[in-house]
Structure formats: C-alpha cells, structure tokens
Amino acid sequence: MNLTELKQKAAQIRMDLLNMIYHAKTGHTGSSLSNTDILTALYYNIMQVDAANPKWADRDRFIASKGHAVESLYCILADKGFFPKEELATFSRFGSRLIGHPNNKVPGVEMNTGALGHGLSIAVGMAKAAKMDGRSYRVYTLMGDGEQAEGSVWEAAMAGAHYKLDNLVGIIDRNKLQISGSTEDVMGLEPLEDKWTSFGWNVVAVNGNDLGELCDALEAAKQTTGKPTLLMAYTTKGKGVSFAENVPHWHHHVPNDSELTLALQELAASLEGMK
Template identity: 75%
Template sequence: MNTLALKAKAAQIRMNLLKMIHGAKTGHTGGSLSNTDILTALYYKIMTIDPADPKHPDRDRFIASKGHSVESLWCILADRGFFPKEDLDTFSRFGTKLIGHPNNKVPGIEMNTGALGHGLAISVGMALAAKRDGKGYRAFCLMGDGEQAEGSVWEAAMAGAHYKLDNLIGIVDRNRLQISGSTEDVMGLDPLEDKWASFGWNVVSLDGNDVEALVNAFAAAPEVPGKPTLIMANTVKGKGVSFAENVPHWHHHVPNDQELEQALSELTALIESYRKEEEAQ
C-alpha cells in the first residue's frame, strides 16, 4: 500500500470500530481511534505475519499492552483475514472470543493483555528468545501513556537495554489523556522522551497519526545497533472524529445513533478525499 491507501485504510478501520462499539454498546473508543494509524502502519506495511499461518515461528510479534483499546486491533485482524469479518458483530456479546481485551484464543493474538504494565516485559522475553534462538523476528509492544506510571514498565525498559535488544520496538500512544483526565494532572510524565533515553533506549518522537512517518520509523529500527527503539507516537485521542478529539469523556463513550452517523459521514468524506488525491497523482 502507498501512503494514501494506508490513510484510507486507517479511516475505514475507524469506521468499522465505531460501528462495532455502537452495536455492542461498550468499548474504549478514544484510545482505539488514536492508535489506529499505528496499527495500520504495522499490520499493512511493516510486520512479517501470515493470517494463514498465525503461529509461524518466524513471524513478528505484536503485544497490545494497552489491551483495553482492542477495538482497532480486532477490526484489523478481521480485515487481514485472521478470522471472519462477521465475527466483529459478536464483539462483547455472550460467549464471544472477541472480548474487550486481547484474547489469545483468537488467531493473531500472542497473549492476553489489559492489566497495564505487563506487555513490555513479555515483549522483552520474546525479543531475547529471538536473539538466543538466532531468529530474525522483531517484537513490537504498544503501550498507553497512562500506563507509563506502572513500575513494571521501567523494569522491562531496563532489561531491554541491558540485553541490547535492538529487535525490540516499544511504542507509546502519547495522546496525553487517560480515563480520569490529563496524564500530566494524574501522574506527570514529561520529559518522557528523556526518561526512556536515560534507560538506554533509542527514542524517536513523531506524529503518531502520520502513517508515513510511522512506516519510516518502524522500517528504520534499529537505528542504533544494540539499543531497543522507543517510538513516542504523539497522537490525538479520538482521532478522526472531530467532536471526539481530545475529549476525555470519549475514553469509553459509546456513540449514539446521531454521533455515529456524523462520525461515519466525516470519515467517508476523508476516504473520498484520499481517493481523489490518488487519482490526481
């Protein structure tokens, strides 16, 4: 996919997750909208994965440590063919495998997550195993910025640098909002880039809603041999829906019928603009 196709795909994924959350009447809307571009870059351009063989030993590993924002991931896994798209209609229904956090009974999910602060430590283990087994796969771990208050994140960060895991890529969805408000009001994090660098990581700060910048950064990792990479993805919570952007209430707000209609209209117009731009090139 070229950049415009990736942007259109991200907009379509946003439409899908909004419809899924609306139908289930539950979900974490704001964070899923903010991380969609990150996941789009990884799953459509960067990671070595095979939906027909989801446990291939040489696959890249992805861990959604901020597991509550799973809706975008479910939509992408369905779109890539890990499971039927019709399964999205069962999201959060009784007996479904598509629950509100990643569930490793679903193809494409490496581990159950949602208790924040656990994903990076598991990713360190995966990256270390690849090194010791002489494998070339990489481990990608998506964390929330509110999650950075967990001490286990920093223990894992220290271990990743100690073992020189340059096949490990951590990503912080830095949308600056968590369930109870601004991250800087709840538990101040800045200067967050400097903290990661002080733990021995190569830090790349970028616009986390720019798929081209994300693709370039992921493809370049590791820029520094012997160092794990931390992508500080500066995002907008609720990205793509004008009235949801940077609004804390949308952390787990379920769009009503009118809000869904307006959001889908905005995203449809965005996709159409990408199509016209591509035709003009």
C-alpha cells in the same frame, strides 16, 4: 501499501471499529481511534505476519499492552483474514472470543493483555528468546501513556537495554489523556523522552497520526543496533472524529445514533477526499 492506501485503510478501520462499538454498546472508542494509525502502519506496511499461518515461528510479534484499546486490533486482524469479518458483530457478547481485551484464543493475538504495565515485560521476553534461538523476528508492543506510571514498565525498560534487544520496538500512544483526565494532572510523566533515553533506548519522536512518519521511523528502527527503540508517538485521542478529539469523556464513550451517523459521515468524506 502506498501512503494513500494506508490512509484509506486507516479511515476504513475507524469506521469498522465505530460500528463494532456501537452495536456492542461497549468499548474504548477514543483510545482505539487514537492508535489506529500506529496499528495500520505496523500490520499493513512493517510487520511480517501470515493470516494463513498465525503461529509461523518467524512471524513478527505484536503485544497490545494498551489492551483496553482492542477494537482497532480486532478490526485489522479481521480485515487481514485472521478470522471472518462477520465475527466482529459478536464483540463483547456472551460466549464470543472477541472480548473487551486481547484474547489469545483469537488468531493473531499473541497474549491476553490489558492489566496495564505487563506488555513490555512480555515483549522483552519474546525479543530475548528470539536472540537466544537465533530467530529473525522482531517484537513490537504498544503502550498507553498513562501506563507509564506503572513500575513494571521501567523494570522491563532496564532489561531491554541491558540485553541490547535491538529487535524490540516499544511504542507509546502519547495522546496525553487517560481515563480520569490529563496524564500530567493524574501523574506527571515529563520529561518522558529524556527518561527513556536515560534508560538506554533509542528514542524517536513521531506524529503518531502521520502514517508516513510512522512507517519511516519503524523502518529506521530495523537498522538500529545494540539497543531497543522507543517510538514516542504523539497522537490525538479520538482521532478522525472531530467532536471526539481530545475529549476525555470519549475514552470509553459509546456513540449514540446521531454521533455514529456524524462520525461515519466525517470518515466517509475523508475517504472520498483521498480518491
């Protein structure tokens, strides 16, 4: 996709996830709006995946370590044909496979995730397996910034650098908010870029809501050798809905009737402005 098409796709995914959360009456709205551009860049422009063959041995792997923000992932997988889009209406209903965290019964989902701090460890294992098996696939994992307080993240970071896993890309959704407030108030993380650099990673800072920057950085990561890449993706929580942006309450707030209407109007207007 070209840049305009990617922006249009991201706006549509945001509309889809808002509708899904509204009808389910549950979800992590702000977090999913935050990571939509990152996932759009990955799934529509970077990763090699095949909805008709989701277990293809040489597919690129994506691990949603930030598993609570699953709504954008489900909407993208449905849009790409991994499962019928109509199934989104079952999100979080009894008996649905579309539960509130990634579920590997869903085609396109590699691992059950959501207990924070585990995604990078899984991704390191997958990337190491690719090296051992002589496979060309790449592994991507999306972490939350609040998740950086987990010790297991840093154990995996050491391993990724030690094994020189240049087929591994970690991405941090750095919106600086977590469920209980500012990351720097809950557990200070800075200087976060320097920490990852000191652990032996190729650290690249990007605007995580700028699809052009994201695509350029992810493409450049493919040329990096001898070390894994960490994208510090600076984002806005609640991105795309003006009254939800940078508001901690929207971490898992479900829009009411009027909020949904206003949010969809804003996103529809942004779509119209791209034509």
